[in-house]
Amino acid sequence: MDINLNERYSHRVQGMKKSVIRELLKLTAKPEIISFAGGLPSPKSFPVDELKIVIDEVMENEPEVALQYSATEGDQVLVEQLIKYGNKAGNDITEENLLVTTSSQQGLDLVSKVFIDPGAKVIVELPSYVGGLGAFNSYQADMIGVPQDADGMSAEILREKLEELDKHGEKPKFIYIVPDFQNPAGMTMTEERREEILEIAYEYKVLIVEDSPYRELRFEGEDVPTIYSMDDKGYVILLGTFSKIFAPGFRIGWIYANPEIRNKLVVAKQSTDLCSPAFSQRIIGRFMEKGYLEKNIEKIIEMYGKKKDLIIKYFNKYMPQEASWTEPEGGLFLLVSIPEHLDTSELFEIAIENNVAFVIGEAFHHDGSGKHTMRINFSYATEEQLHKGIKRLGKSLKEFIQANKKE
């Protein structure tokens, strides 16, 4: 190659980073390592038997549709089911609000494509979902972080930031929030806080992107309405996915948005991948039609709820008193904090020696903060692995704290 490619790549490539998590997952692929690093659903959560029935029927009755291109907006059977599903959950949507996506990561990509010019401001949570940060970054957004308190993104600090931007005549493109069982923190934004945030959004005329991949997986406590359902002005864009309630291997998600924004997202999707897999879409559509999805969600809630209880039990048993953790009411993740002067990327090395892995908290902070935190996934490990793994993690952390005392 006699071309200096660095002179040829787009500016956005300079800012793109390999996903820390995907790279970590490779490191931690050794069989002896118990990994809490990924965000993988348990293979036991996949509805294999029901899926076999549905696939057989689709391949028998309608292969010519399932194997063909679909409309960019989505396969008709799935669209109908998603409208029912959305309305049942309290979100007032019609076909005009809905776009089927090739995973909710594509949802993040499309929203970024439609709104973010280089240097555009986007408000994110501290911490925030790493895939969201990656998408915004790949469109060269200038991210502004708002920390969480016990009720979710701080409304007070959000207002301060928006006020400050307003003084400079700047409007952020949107506020990015994962309100339910947040990745990585595991926390859920209270209803009051949602109302507050929405009011602030109205006041400063800023859109909200509500990313909610885990919402259906509540083990305990009361459901909180989506911000989308509270919004009567068309400010909120909601992203959903089948990855955690069905299977990631089909790569199907959805967007709700007001019709004008939704139409722009459709156009953006045309040049991105033309349409989502018709095969995945039609099968999920028929799967939902049969009522299999609700059953599968019930099964997963029971499975993950049990794992969450177990992991908390093992935390209490094995973790040193210097550690604290969130106690999620649903989802797949929780966040562990260690004393602020310590860095979990150093702990990571000890943990790998002890054959246990997690994701360093820094990955979830656009500004490189959060070094004393780490994300723990509890959906993928077996119950036995949860026990052994947290024991190893506790041991690693004790060693790490001890080593830092000596210095």
Next chain:
Amino acid sequence: MDINLNERYSHRVQGMKKSVIRELLKLTAKPEIISFAGGLPSPKSFPVDELKIVIDEVMENEPEVALQYSATEGDQVLVEQLIKYGNKAGNDITEENLLVTTSSQQGLDLVSKVFIDPGAKVIVELPSYVGGLGAFNSYQADMIGVPQDADGMSAEILREKLEELDKHGEKPKFIYIVPDFQNPAGMTMTEERREEILEIAYEYKVLIVEDSPYRELRFEGEDVPTIYSMDDKGYVILLGTFSKIFAPGFRIGWIYANPEIRNKLVVAKQSTDLCSPAFSQRIIGRFMEKGYLEKNIEKIIEMYGKKKDLIIKYFNKYMPQEASWTEPEGGLFLLVSIPEHLDTSELFEIAIENNVAFVIGEAFHHDGSGKHTMRINFSYATEEQLHKGIKRLGKSLKEFIQANKKE
């Protein structure tokens, strides 16, 4: 909505157009219309029986892999098969050159993401694949068209354009070519012309994006090597897809590129959709392993070759002498030209009245030229529809020519 969204969208949205073809397809969805407008494969080309066997086996033996996330680079079984497939076809590739994509439209999106800043120059053919133009446009490329002659993209004019850019110190990001059975023209670039274009690319240090979705579907004539296989400097990025040789409903394609570029594409893909559907990938991988793909390609070649012969027969029979057309040796499309002073968008209205549809040539020209051409797809219509449809098209064209004489 009390926000003026037009002030909030990214600049790239202003330039994004709804795909003319997708919109046309909607217009032409009435059952009485025989449509040559789409680019759909024949439903009869789908390997339904073989696919049932493979799906059953995968769901029985390895559902936990097929339903889970895959690596961003691609599912291991599919990657192995694609390497064999690529090498058998004369392309010297290893895992380091390969990226599995969610359709070759995603390939176009990723290449654009990695190379195109707003205003960046990209060389395209006149005419060019509309999905390529759409992707480049969505990244705000400044496209420069090079017309085709009988051997493919004009080497002479390409050199002129590059020389001109060079004088202004400008380098286009890449030259975009569909060399095999081009969409829309149906023509194939000769081996000599490929060599010439590659030499010019080397001389001016410009990359080539070789988009080859139809390459395997040759009915007659001799295979011409890919430009990728002729390149020993890492200049060529090749895009391939299973949409036309297997089924579009799985949305799986691939990219070959030199390892450095391929790694940038992997990073870009992480924030675009994390990974392609594991289910689609694993099933295609096992399908290839069994040797079903070659058999299916043979079947399609026979089917489409027959349709191509028929459509040419009907053109000769029904089209007025003012029309001329390309005679493709493979693929799914041919291009019809009518006298230069006539506009096929006006013909389109008469055609729709006569219940037949095509795509206006203008859609394939980034500069709005090509108004006297139209693209005809011959893969989707049945043999009977080919007969009736071309008869209707001939009638429409005669009416159109007649009407324009009177004026």
